[in-house]
Amino acid sequence: MLELAILGLLKEQDLHGYELKKRLADTLGLGSGVSFGSLYPALARLERAGAVRSLEPAADTSPIPQTGSLGGELAAFRARTAGTRRGRSRKVYRITQRGEELFAELLAEDSGPAEDARLFSLRLAFARYLSDDARLGMLEHRRLQLLERLNRSGARARTTRDKLDAYLHSLLEHDREATEHDLSWIERLIAREREARAASAAVGATDRADSSGEHPRTTTTPVAMTTGPDKESTR
């Protein structure tokens, strides 16, 4: 999972560990990012697998950002002293051809029924690298997961009628609302995706049934299932 995020960031430019951690935290959706205890081992794994290679210091005034764009008041100061390397010597990582392939694999991977919210967010952050079909498939997949989760909320409400602690009840209720919110978001994304597709395919084949208002609800699944595990951090 971390590998995917690292490779995705390195696709755009070479980075050293510290900077990588920062971008993981605030460029991507990952709250607070990851700890060094995960990041460095992950980089080591990737290097061992030949997916990235590390470049030594690279002399001075390299085009690698001087850890910039944070702090605010600090930024001005940073601009003044730019070019003077600070702290310990950095090890800069660059993605390899093998790394590009690995990225594509990880991004497209099936990710069983347990796919959690973090992984979905990560995939969406790199959705621009997917084909139209793969991207739409990913969104539909997520939609089904959320529907299933919503089902379980309903089932739970029906099973344990009221006799619940007030705090627990509020928690469960909020969780259900958050899931509904997520679901409507995903459905907006799907609708947008279909519009774009329809627009780009304006020339060509015969009319393809849908395309007008009230988006076709795809595979619908009328809200009824019994089994299947799931994994949804918290919310």
Add this chain to the structure above:
Amino acid sequence: MLELAILGLLKEQDLHGYELKKRLADTLGLGSGVSFGSLYPALARLERAGAVRSLEPAADTSPIPQTGSLGGELAAFRARTAGTRRGRSRKVYRITQRGEELFAELLAEDSGPAEDARLFSLRLAFARYLSDDARLGMLEHRRLQLLERLNRSGARARTTRDKLDAYLHSLLEHDREATEHDLSWIERLIAREREARAASAAVGATDRADSSGEHPRTTTTPVAMTTGPDKESTR
């Protein structure tokens, strides 16, 4: 973290591992609950620490639920064959005095600035065991965390103006909305808490300034901070 959840459930009744896992999944807010790979080691730790003890088979027709209330069609069948133990012999866990103490410690624990959403949910699920003050403190603490997170969202939006990928932008936007939703939920909980407190203290002291509409916003913090890490699963 898991220990807290286990002890909280065992406070109400003796349970065996499998049933414990089920309740972790759907009684509490934890999506999909935890895996056996966490649960059994956690139980072993708790037993080693003297916080729980395991009771052997306990003969037949014990008052422990026969893993009931799931399946639906299965429930009827289950009712018929109730009383006949199934599968491997179960090991039933019971909380000890030491366990009750440990539960109280874990529930009240300070939980640094990194407290994630899962842990907060867990604490809220057991909030009924906290004193009024501790409960309110927990809610205020969570409120500040969410405000800080919201700040960072704003800062990010101001720093990286527009030049963002559409999917990434949508992701970040959705994340911000979800945080706002969480925040307003917490504020409703705080308001409710204060009302209850005011109602119960109806007899006694002089009038205490607030109590009428437009809840007092507590410690307000006018949305401005620069540093501090955080941890928020995803969203």
Add this chain to the structure above:
DNA sequence: CGATAGATGTATCGGCTCGATATAGTGCGG
């Protein structure tokens, strides 16, 4: 009847991630 499938249960293993900590180089203010 016997085979098969499937639910119920307990348990362990390898691998990833985390939080804490160690190490180290640099500039800044007192």
Add this chain to the structure above:
DNA sequence: CCGCACTATATCGAGCCGATACATCTATCG
């Protein structure tokens, strides 16, 4: 010159997860 803060790489122990193994019982189908 000393301590402090910031940048940066790296490791350790422990927790958690997914997969898997193992064991026991029942229902169902040929």
